Amino acid sequence: MRIELHTPIHAPPQVCFDAARSIDLHQQSLAHTGERAIAGRTSGLIGLGEEVTWRGRHFGVWLRHTAKITAFEPPRHFRDTMTRGAFAVFEHDHFFAPAGDGTAMRDVLEFRSPLGGLGWLVDRLVLRRYLERLLRARNEVVKAAAEAAARA
Numbered sequence: 212m213r214i215e216l217h218t219p220i221h222a223p224p225q226v227c228f229d230a231a232r233s234i235d236l237h238q239q240s241l242a243h244t245g246e247r248a249i250a251g252r253t254s255g256l257i258g259l260g261e262e263v264t265w266r267g268r269h270f271g272v273w274l275r276h277t278a279k280i281t282a283f284e285p286p287r288h289f290r291d292t293m294t295r296g297a298f299a300v301f302e303h304d305h306f307f308a309p310a311g312d313g314t315a316m317r318d319v320l321e322f323r324s325p326l327g328g329l330g331w332l333v334d335r336l337v338l339r340r341y342l343e344r345l346l347r348a349r350n351e352v353v354k355a356a357a358e359a360a361a362r363a
Contacts, residue, residue, distance in 0.1 A: 222361035228286035240352035259283035
């Protein structure tokens with residue numbers, strides 16, 4: 212399953228790139244889930260080859276999700292890939308391109324639940340909408356932080 216989001220940001224690509232890879236901003240954007248970085252890189256800016264383990268409450272259950280930065284081309288692109296967690300596949304690509312006086316941020320999330328056909332049904336009926344809502348909330352925090360940094 213694929214989710215693609217586009218977010219215009221009035222800030223330079225490098226500022227947006229750094230905001231998007233900030234562990235602290237990620238935690239802020241998902242505070243409503245209680246999501247916290249508990250292992251690996253737990254604060255600051257994550258980089259190539261680094262991992263972070265998140266713990267958060269989703270659908271009433273505490274889950275862990277470990278992701279590794281597997282592609283890193285500042286300030287244009289980075290990818291976080293799940294190495295341990297509840298999904299069969301979870302890869303999130305973050306793209307940043309100059310656009311007018313700012314940046315076009317594009318997220319591409321590829322995910323797949325385990326359990327074959329039942330997982331496919333859950334992805335279509337529940338998880339796609341849920342994950343898209345989480346990404347939009349996260350992107351609003353990234354956008355606000357990047358625009359505030361660009362104004363400073």
